[in-house]
Amino acid sequence: MTDQAPASTTAAAAVKLSCRNLWKVYGPRPEYYFDTSGYAIDVPGLAERMRREAHVPAVIDVGFDVHVGETFVIMGLSGSGKSTVARCLSRLVDASHGEVMLDGEDLLAMSPRALIDVRRHKMGMVFQNFGLMPHLSVIENIVFPLKLQGIPLAERRQKAERVIELVGLEGREGAFPGQLSGGQQQRVGIARSLVVEPDVWFLDEPFSALDPLIRRQMQDEFLRIQRVLRKSIVFITHDFLEALRIADRMAIMRDGKVVQIGTPTELILNPADDYVARFTSEVPRIRLLQAAACAVPAQGDLSALPAVSADGMAEDLIAQLAKNPDGLAARDGSGAVLGKITPASLITALAALGSEADHDAS
Numbered sequence: 001m002t003d004q005a006p007a008s009t010t011a012a013a014a015v016k017l018s019c020r021n022l023w024k025v026y027g028p029r030p031e032y033y034f035d036t037s038g039y040a041i042d043v044p045g046l047a048e049r050m051r052r053e054a055h056v057p058a059v060i061d062v063g064f065d066v067h068v069g070e071t072f073v074i075m076g077l078s079g080s081g082k083s084t085v086a087r088c089l090s091r092l093v094d095a096s097h098g099e100v101m102l103d104g105e106d107l108l109a110m111s112p113r114a115l116i117d118v119r120r121h122k123m124g125m126v127f128q129n130f131g132l133m134p135h136l137s138v139i140e141n142i143v144f145p146l147k148l149q150g151i152p153l154a155e156r157r158q159k160a161e162r163v164i165e166l167v168g169l170e171g172r173e174g175a176f177p178g179q180l181s182g183g184q185q186q187r188v189g190i191a192r193s194l195v196v197e198p199d200v201w202f203l204d205e206p207f208s209a210l211d212p213l214i215r216r217q218m219q220d221e222f223l224r225i226q227r228v229l230r231k232s233i234v235f236i237t238h239d240f241l242e243a244l245r246i247a248d249r250m251a252i253m254r255d256g257k258v259v260q261i262g263t264p265t266e267l268i269l270n271p272a273d274d275y276v277a278r279f280t281s282e283v284p285r286i287r288l289l290q291a292a293a294c295a296v297p298a299q300g301d302l303s304a305l306p307a308v309s310a311d312g313m314a315e316d317l318i319a320q321l322a323k324n325p326d327g328l329a330a331r332d333g334s335g336a337v338l339g340k341i342t343p344a345s346l347i348t349a350l351a352a353l354g355s356e357a358d359h360d361a362s
């Protein structure tokens with residue numbers, strides 16, 4: 001499944017960024033394969049032919065939409081083509097064929113000058129190796145993209161202060177990257193990418209260089225920041241559990257192709273093939289359960305019970321339920337009570353999810 005339907009029929013959600021029939025081929029003459037205008041491309045045959053002829057089809061006929069305000073994760077093993085797709089979307093590399101649309105504008109047809117403008121003003125990027133300038137302080141690194149935009153000093157300071165607070169780096173403004181831990185360095189990278197207030201935020205394996213505990217903390221931070229900012233995000237990872245934690249929807253890649261697109265729950269319950277099923281088989285089911293699914297209708301006044309967000313994850317409720325065995329009040333974004341969550345309702349919801357998976361597998 002490659003989600004190649006026209007944007008108008010895919011979902012009610014507005015599309016921020018999309019690609020269709022996207023290819024990136026490395027080799028001496030990649031353009032040779034695509035001057036067949038007017039003819040349908042024989043996808044499986046073409047990729048094979050490219051390989052036989054000493055070309056590398058790194059991205060093969062990929063298509064998907066990234067909706068406004070969603071975190072879209074591209075996940076796959078090393079070499080599957082994730083980074084190359086992200087680079088084609090941001091035009092850090094030029095695609096060999098296909099279409100990339102940002103806010104309805106064709107990125108691949110854009111002039112170099114227009115493209116520089118889009119990159120500076122509409123895109124934010126975070127990379128695994130942080131990419132900080134070692135001779136510049138935290139604040140100097142963060143304001144660097146604003147300097148490139150020619151923004152006056154006072155405004156630079158103001159914008160920088162806002163993102164420094166957002167990522168929790170207050171007090172470290174004068175430090176140099178070499179004096180910071182890996183997690184702190186990546187906070188600087190995140191702040192620097194957000195200071196331009198990008199429309200689309202690309203994060204390529206941002207937490208892969210961090211140890212597991214810090215990595216989990218940074219995922220929490222990322223989720224907190226995204227709850228505040230609601231950016232349209234393309235997030236690359238090879239870690240399936242990380243993808244499950246942060247994705248609204250995800251695309252799984254293998255050998256240059258997208259093999260499945262869906263929400264984490266859709267992928268777990270209905271993996272498209274054995275490759276996807278192998279990732280999903282070891283995932284504890286509780287990782288998929290949202291608080292709302294554990295809430296049951298309750299009579300009377302629940303105001304005495306601690307409130308939890310209905311779109312939080314059920315696994316994060318266990319410690320709270322241990323302290324509050326009478327239950328929790330699940331509230332939606334507007335504060336309205338959706339129902340009560342008790343230890344029993346959590347277990348019932350979990351059991352239902354398990355039996356649904358068994359049913360699908362049989």
Ligand SMILES: Nc1ncnc2c1ncn2[C@@H]1O[C@H](COP(=O)(O)OP(=O)(O)OP(=O)(O)O)[C@@H](O)[C@H]1O
Nearest residue numbers: 026056058076077078079080081082083084085238
């Ligand atoms: N400049 C290049 N020249 C030739 N082949 C390349 C080039 N860049 C990437 N490739 C090949 O394209 C394929 C996809 O690479 P890509 O880096 O996109 O994968 P990835 O899924 O992001 O992997 P990783 O997680 O290891 O970064 C690989 O086979 C890679 O060797």
